Amino acid sequence: MRLTCPLCGPRDRREFYYYGAADYLRRPAEGASPDDWNDYLHNRDNPAGLTQDLWYHEQGCCAWLKVTRNTVTHEIVAVEAVAVADAGGAA
Amino acid sequence: MRIDGKGRIDRTRPVTFRFDGCTYAGYKGDTLASALIANDVRVVGRSFKYHRPRGILTAGSEEPNALVEIIGPSNQTPNTRATVQELFEGLEVRSQNRWPSLGFDLLEVNDLVAPFLSAGFYYKTFMWPRRFWEGLYEPLIRRAAGLGSLSGRHDEGVYEKAWAHCDMLVIGAGPAGLMTALTAARAGADVILADESSELGGRLLSDEAEIDGAPAVEWVAGVVAELTSMPNVRLMTRTSVTGAYDDGTFGALERVGLHRRPRPNLPRECFWRIVAKRSVLAAGALERSVAFEDNDRPGVMMASSLPTYLNRYGVVPGKRIALFTNNDSARATARSLMAAGVEVAAIIDSRTDAPDEPGMVVHKGAQVVRARGRMGLREITIAKGGTQTRLEVDCLGVSGGWNPTLHLTCHMNGRPRWSDELAAFVPNEGAIPGMMVAGAANGTFSTHGCLAAGAEAARASLEALGLGSGAVDLPQTTDAPYNIAPLWQVPGKGRAWLDFANDVTVKDVALSAQEGFRSVEHMKRYTTQGMAPDQGKNSNVAALAVLADATGRGIVQTGTTTFRPPYTPVSIAAMGAGGRGDGFAPQRFLTSDQASRDRGAPMIETGLWYRPSYFPKPGETTWREACDREVSMVRSSVGVTDVSTLGKIDIQGPDAGRFLDFVYSNTVSTLPLGRVRYGLMLREDGHVLDDGTCARLGEDHWLMTTTTAAAGLVMRHLDFVQQAFCARWRVRFASVTETWAQFAVAGPLARDLITSELGRAPGLPFMGCTTVTVQGVQGRLFRISFSGEEGYEIAVPTRYGEALFRDLTARAETMGGGLYGMEALNVLRIEKGFITHAEIHGRTTAFDIGMERMVSAKKDCIGKAAAARPGMTGPEREQLVGLTPLTDSPVTAGAYLFAQGVALTRENSAGYITSVGYSPTIQSHLALGFLKDGRARHGETLRLIDRLRGVDVLCAVVDPVFHDPKGEKLRA
Amino acid sequence: MPDLIAKSALGFAPFTLAGTTLAEVDMGQITAIAPFPGQSEALSRALGMAFPAPGAVTQSGDARLVWAGRDIAFLIGPVPPDGLPAAVTDQSDGWVSLALTGACTVDVLARLVPLDLRAAQSGQVFRTALNHLPLIVLVGIERSFTLLTYRSMAKTAWHEITEAMVKVGARAATG
């Protein structure tokens, strides 16, 4: 499996660390209900098909990436940075 | 038998080898199989279940019978295909799965009682008496089963792994593969052509085809010469592409040194990871057998192996050969044999409309119903129109048709498609993204068709790569049709083999269907069909045709099992190359490493680092003596230890304080300049992630420390929090763990030692930090303590680490102090009730360790919400306590706590021990542990019980801080 | 002058096999520079050289600014000026630098690094892994490479690279 890092280009899967579903990006605000937190931390759509999940280019540029991916075929549809990189003056 | 004038072996280079203790001769270029055939060795192995004598069936890696053990100078290699192993001088081989000898095998008794060993018989018996299974039946079964054997000695062989990248990977170098590679290479593509054989050319080396009016081998030689000369082409012979993985990644095994005498440092095998933008599978096709009674006798072979043995190796496996076929492909074989002067006794063709063959006896609409000759074929019985005749032959070539070698197309769960026309499965397009299938692997069997398909596959792939059209003139050759009338089994009463390697017969498959195991997967698992070393390459299609017949379904409805990687078996050593010994994980060494070893310190691994366990002195015979001395030394004078392994993260920016408040549970941003604070970090699920200190080095400049174990974890966590939740904040951080060598100096004389080292008094309050000049080097000084004594940590750039360590050690020793290691460090922290990852083991909350007040109520932080769940606090939870034995008895970590007088059951256990040590300071064994409602139970007496190690000690529950509970020494 | 003796990570003599040499080299001053959000251009002005694009190196005189990851570059050569709109961290002691030069560099690295370095251009930089070790690859001229990994892992790196050289050498000798 290869992921195309927006900064580093196509790289072997072994350079990356997998975290979990992109749900982790939608952290409940302070004071959110316990149900919201339970949902955020534990419950998952877990689709057999397209999903979005989070990968970390640990043996690379250290960018966190949001990957759109098919869990049945392993096809990678899109890879984008979780945070927009600041390299080269881009905002 | 060797045939003069034939073959591609080098007759000027004779080679001797040994098989089962006998010395034989062959030539360079021979495989073990061809050399054994040349020497008229017929029985090469014994079958798996019935221990029947077996000969050579094929000429390729799919061989199910001729598996042997190669005896190397240092070790043995079981289950080696004689058909793949190339001959070299001194090759030593023995047969396997027989006892006492290949000719006389006691377990051949299995063959006599075969009716009682039908498919799945073992599920129905061996159940009574119950203990007999492990005591008697299973050991017997295990010893009878298995094939070759491992020596039990470490494999000292050399192996390697490597990466290769290309535009196009072409798998297989027969006519289709060569044409693909040539077309693509001429268009400028970066090409890898891999073939499992020692020579490129595939079946063109075996068949007597013509291309452009000349023998095909001449065309092969020309193409290979051209490809060899091109810098954009890599030819990988002896390389089996074993697996297709995601995004154009392939696994491939190269036999680097297996075909020659071992040489120092030359890898035996190399496991390649090939990354290809496009790939073309041109792996050809595998001939399949027809099941008839005793069709596994030595001498019954695949028809297509005969021209390979003849034309590549100049041998024939019989003097009088018959061919049994249901298709046209065996005709060329017959002609080749005849031309070489071998007697072809008959062609038995199951098709009533089969063509004639000039000069040969052709029995049309006939079948071979039986083979005879236990240790080598003597005779076959031919049935035709209700009459049976016997024919004396010593070799029978069988062709039941061809199965495209489509295995790789199934590795990503692709399912092949059934072709009625070919009576075979063909690959589905797009089964592997970026892969095309060409030639026989795609069901195109003629030479012309293969060349055309190869060129077309190259063209389409080049177009996808944006490398132009790759037009090449196709060579002229024949385009013979492939006619087949399916024949899977010949009716009869005896046992007819499908899976030679696992001894699965037609009857077994029928019985499976009879017992309701009608799904093809059930049949496979019930009969073990296709689970042998050849993974069903020789038998799967026929077996499922038999199953389809037995269940009254068609082959399409019956379906197939799935081919999984690897295509051919791959040694663990090759795929695990580099893993042996120290290679499994990186080693990290401290700058003080050599100095510690110089003092005889045993080094132990923590995380990836090596740290000194203790520093033995002359006269000390146990680690405890050294540890006790080092602890007392720190408590009474001064000790030095290397703490550089702790994670150090440099954090800068105007928003750094805000960021720290978010990742630490407590408030850090209010820390004054030049001060250090203890920080607790939670996981988002509310459990403790790590603890450490955070120092404020400047207005916008902080230094976080982490535990050794969690350094990488914390860095990743910080990166996530920053990039996911506060990417716009003006904060950046970088690991400086490697940049600084840092040493703890602890004890009543610590200040004196630091003063001596710096040439001035440190003048730091407890939990203060400052920059210092150490012997002319810019460094940092922190007044922090993990021992409970007045303590400092002094840091210098790593290059000066060893010098400072040696200097600190020397100065400490003149003061009556010295070095202390991990054992003493552990006792010191236990005496003080400080926790490590023994306590924060991932299930611990801030509440459990008595730090719930460190989760600030005034701000949000990672983990705060989840830590508020009802199950995360309260008296039901186990809380950190100290324990002191009432007697002078050792205690053990991993022991459990029980109230006195209760039964020692899970339900009654009140807690457990995490850390223990002997405290020379308090002169008692001490323990830290977790106890239900523990903080409310100080003063109780409990039983500490470790039944694994026979420990049963009464202990008092106390506060976890045993030493200097008010912290007066720290602040001195 | 410091009174403490500075030591390099390895102190090993260069290792040569099959026309290829591995040697520990001193990169001098290495400073990690991480511009705060939106400050890359300001940083470039302050340093007098552009903050490099991913995988690139910019240069000004003897100073090189080497891309080293997301929003971070290593200034190699001079000590940076104060007051940059960036986090500035001295990394000189954090890394071991190994030079791999000679005939078989690409073959050796093909056994260690999951990248296609055959067509790597001088001045390119990659963050990747050397087997299990973190790695920065700086591409030099004539297929020479400078390999940076964590200083504490220097011995493992040396061992793994020389092992690969030995096997490549044995293959070359066998032909």
Place this chain on the structure above:
Amino acid sequence: MAKARLSILAYLPRTRFNAPVMERSAMRYSGFKVIAQGLFGNTGWKPAWRDPAPKAEYDAVIIGGGGHGLATAYYLAKNHGLTNIAVLEKGYLGSGNIGRNTTIVRANYFLPGNSEFYSHSLKLWEGLESDLNYNVMHSQRGLINLFHSDGQRDAFARRGNAMINQGDDAALLDRDGVRELLPYLDFDNTRFPIYGGLLHPRGGTARHDAVAWGYARAADQRGVDLIQNCEVTGIDIEGGRVTGVQTSRGRIRAKKVGLVVAGRSGQVAAMAGLRLPIESHVLQAFVTEGLKPVIDHVISFGMGHFYISQSDKGGLVFGGDLDFYASYASRGNLPMVEHVMEAGMTLMPMIGRARVLRSWGGIMDMTPDGSPIIDRTPVDGLFIDAGWNYGGFKAVPASGFCMAHLMATGQSHAVAARFKLNRFATGHLLDEEGTGSQHNLH
């Protein structure tokens, strides 16, 4: 290496024979039957189970004909007298993880909640052959967890003591003790020196497919309808209560529905409007070509996430950790393949020349604490048995036993009382690994 196992007499006093109760005339398996059938050409063997058409209504329907589903049906019939029940299987019986695991059976957990459950499961294993009249080849070869530091020794000591507290067996081996049992390990390896091991003598292996077939046959004999090639496409709910299921073979009414679909739990639960605390991952496993006996035990090497045993056929069966990314592909990728092989080579380089014959992948339903769920759902009459992470095989008997108890009585069985669906919300976690709520780290 089969040692003293041949001293049969030592075992005799412990032998007992429980004749299972047969509710319909069924063929009993025995050695005599094998011989008798062999003499007459094996023509008399009956199908192991019927192939019934689905009825319009059942008292209970189990979705999923894997090990857990078949065991649930069996114990519903055997322990609770429910026989008007059906198991609905999308493919063939045992087509899920029961047929693609590394066959290890153990009871070496340490957290209350897990301890009693797996202990109960092991006891059921120990009577399974006579209970089912099917040889599942349960072989208590002994399982050894190796440790490589003092800290790991302490952690395993805690585990071993917990096992003893639970009433199970455990022994702490030192280095020499390990060497005696496993002389072929690399004791000179300085990277992860072997300090010792925790021996679980009753741990071992079983023939995985046979477990599914044994339960299927025994359930069928008690009247359970096993319906293959029957995919559930919807779950009917009226007024908050389950009323049946929609299938590829028509609607089936049912008062109770059990959802036992490891590897598909999320999709099937979604049919009932449930979102589960589960993320599905792929776990690879490997088998080598057949070899003469060389590894007698089950060995677990935690530092390398590597475990290995040898099957009765002679193949070395081994595996490692998850591929770590969410997947339903039943196949993995090379990085984990290589990691597993490297771990094998660092621990026991004597297996280097064994060749890997086949690799495969199973879909693991990973929960946020690594422990399973056997519980009611918010829908009345709908029960769930899910989240087995990668420990489902050894759990099959107790999982079926407890799920049957739950479905029959509406109450959790005592040994599965902590496998609640809402424990993540309340923070009553069962996290043996201590790795927290990240699904794939367990």
